[in-house]
Amino acid sequence: MFKTIGKRKAGLLAVTAAASMMVSSLVNADPYKPYKGETLVVNFPAHPHYDAVMKVLPEFEKETGIKVEVDQLQYLAMRQKQTLELTKRKGDYDLIAYVVFSKADYVSEDQIEPLARFFMDPKLADPNYDPDDLIDGYVQNIGVAGGKKGYLPGPTGSFFGIPFGSETSVLGYRKDIFDKHGLKAPTNYKELLDVTCKIQKLEPGMAGLASRGKSGHQTSHAFLLHLAPLGGRIFDDNWNPTINSPEAIQAANALKTILDCGPEGGTSFGFAEAKNAFLQGKAAMYLDTTVIAGEVSDPEKSKVVGKVAWAKHPKGVRYASQTGGFGIAIPKNAQNKKAAFLLMQWLTSKETDKKIALAGGNPSRFSTHQDPDVVKKFPQMAIFGEALKDADPDWRPIIPPWGQINTELGTNLSKAMTGEISVEEALNKTNNTVKNIMKKEGYYTFN
Numbered sequence: 527m528f529k530t531i532g533k534r535k536a537g538l539l540a541v542t543a544a545a546s547m548m549v550s551s552l553v554n555a556d557p558y559k560p561y562k563g564e565t566l567v568v569n570f571p572a573h574p575h576y577d578a579v580m581k582v583l584p585e586f587e588k589e590t591g592i593k594v595e596v597d598q599l600q601y602l603a604m605r606q607k608q609t610l611e612l613t614k615r616k617g618d619y620d621l622i623a624y625v626v627f628s629k630a631d632y633v634s635e636d637q638i639e640p641l642a643r644f645f646m647d648p649k650l651a652d653p654n655y656d657p658d659d660l661i662d663g664y665v666q667n668i669g670v671a672g673g674k675k676g677y678l679p680g681p682t683g684s685f686f687g688i689p690f691g692s693e694t695s696v697l698g699y700r701k702d703i704f705d706k707h708g709l710k711a712p713t714n715y716k717e718l719l720d721v722t723c724k725i726q727k728l729e730p731g732m733a734g735l736a737s738r739g740k741s742g743h744q745t746s747h748a749f750l751l752h753l754a755p756l757g758g759r760i761f762d763d764n765w766n767p768t769i770n771s772p773e774a775i776q777a778a779n780a781l782k783t784i785l786d787c788g789p790e791g792g793t794s795f796g797f798a799e800a801k802n803a804f805l806q807g808k809a810a811m812y813l814d815t816t817v818i819a820g821e822v823s824d825p826e827k828s829k830v831v832g833k834v835a836w837a838k839h840p841k842g843v844r845y846a847s848q849t850g851g852f853g854i855a856i857p858k859n860a861q862n863k864k865a866a867f868l869l870m871q872w873l874t875s876k877e878t879d880k881k882i883a884l885a886g887g888n889p890s891r892f893s894t895h896q897d898p899d900v901v902k903k904f905p906q907m908a909i910f911g912e913a914l915k916d917a918d919p920d921w922r923p924i925i926p927p928w929g930q931i932n933t934e935l936g937t938n939l940s941k942a943m944t945g946e947i948s949v950e951e952a953l954n955k956t957n958n959t960v961k962n963i964m965k966k967e968g969y970y971t972f973n
Contacts (some may be wrong), residue, residue, distance in 0.1 A: 562591030663917030
């Protein structure tokens with residue numbers, strides 16, 4: 527059972543309790559012995575975090591005698607493959623990586639295992655696992671289902687997956703440009719929007735902030751980045767859409783200002799285009815996922831090596847950065863579930879999380895972000911760890927109809943960003959459509 531108990535303490539209560547009871551009972555010297563010789567097949571995305579994981583995996587095989595075969599695919603191909611695999615009576619995968627909005631689909635279709643029984647087994651669960659150290663916003667976002675709103679912690683919640691490759695939104699900014707003009711990194715939205723449009727005047731040929739703006743889910747993503755810190759939500763607690771609220775209008779107008787003062791062609795930018803505009807020195811700021819940090823420091827991909835500093839996502843009425851990245855889960859139709867749990871636990875342990883971070887991955891633990899060895903090699907990790915304390919597990923609703931809603935929101939907002947319609951018209955239209963979607967999906971059955 528889960529309940530919300532405040533920042534850094536919400537989430538794995540059942541796991542913590544089970545682990546504490548197992549301290550005295552876990553005495554066997556080699557928990558992996560019964561599974562030596564087994565071969566696990568795992569499905570991971572082609573992603574910088576998982577590239578780092580691949581460097582560390584041989585240590586698991588050497589330590590445990592369990593073999594691991596990795597099917598590493600581009601994200602969309604991975605998602606399509608999982609859609610087929612998880613419906614089989616006997617699946618080929620023992621462990622899968624997934625993005626957060628797949629959680630609603632996999633749990634509602636009963637396709638991934640609840641993890642409580644594994645953490646309750648003293649022959650499997652490591653009493654030194656320390657689940658409280660996992661980034662709790664991601665424990666809630668990636669792992670919990672069945673609680674508040676169906677996808678957040680609460681008395682009825684259960685735990686299905688563990689964060690593995692946590693990302694959040696941070697502000698990257700050109701320290702050399704800011705120092706040159708006596709500017710400070712913006713800490714709130716007023717400062718952010720002011721400096722975004724000031725940069726063009728101070729540095730001819732350079733834009734303010736590189737942002738996604740392409741029609742569809744890219745524009746929706748950019749809007750959501752600003753909605754949560756400015757105090758908005760997609761729904762109220764009764765599933766009434768609030769997409770045209772004053773806070774949502776403010777967030778959409780903030781995005782329009784950013785695009786208007788951003789790089790040329792920003793309304794056609796997806797993630798790659800926005801990222802590359804910053805890497806190529808065409809924009810003074812970048813506000814999106816932490817995953818860009820590795821490329822910022824890569825001279826083969828970046829013209830701004832050594833010129834970038836990092837800050838937390840600026841505050842609106844609150845601090846609220848995005849929750850993105852991946853988690854790992856055990857399919858219901860997996861053939862080697864206990865061994866798969868041992869691999870899951872090993873990969874997300876403190877020791878391995880540090881090793882993966884040093885190899886260039888995204889840590890899933892607070893302690894790793896503050897580890898002296900990690901911070902020495904990657905100084906930005908200390909700031910990223912602070913930003914992750916603000917990670918908002920409810921920055922977007924994780925419900926099965928979200929795909930439809932996301933497309934509708936992004937399509938209408940894109941028209942507002944290009945001036946085809948007003949912001950208010952775009953959000954009113956979306957709000958009405960989403961109300962009908964939710965009615966059709968049965969969200970007002972008990973109203």
